[in-house]
Amino acid sequence: MLFVPWRFIADWKCNACGLCCKAYSVVLNFHEWLKIVKNYGVETTVSGLDKLFIKRKSDGSCTFLHSFSGIHLCGLQQMKPKACKLWPFKIVNKPEYGYANDAVYNHGEHKLFVYADSTCSGLRYGSPTWKFSNLILKEFTEIALNLRVEQYKTTGKISLLQL
């Protein structure tokens, strides 16, 4: 995978392709694990040597992934883990993947470095639009900083209820 600094990205919108929910294991913190276990049972999770994960189905996809006619939706909206909320962005305190000048993003007094995982099919490359840099990335950085929980600009717009 390749991490691209945010200044090379024009915009991002989740198209519900489901790739991220099939390709990666979701790491849970203890609080997230507890909530999922209370609501869905311990069998929806697995533990590794020192980490807790959401269980994957036999095809590798997340237990909570629902697919209808090529559209993939998360069945865990009310308690979606932070790792899922932040995908496909990596928001870190140091320029871990290089290109510091193109990755730096200031939120209040916080100096952050923002990169996107290029495997996400919802990325559009180019000069960042105002909406992307001022609304979408702002929300992602607020989630990373634990300043917000709700998602408005940082998630797909189709819900299970609409189907």
Ligand code: SF4
């Ligand atoms: S975040 Fe990206 S990879 Fe994941 S479902 Fe949306 S478009 Fe696909």
Ligand code: SF4
């Ligand atoms: S919890 Fe939801 S967003 Fe996260 S991997 Fe599973 S289906 Fe995808």
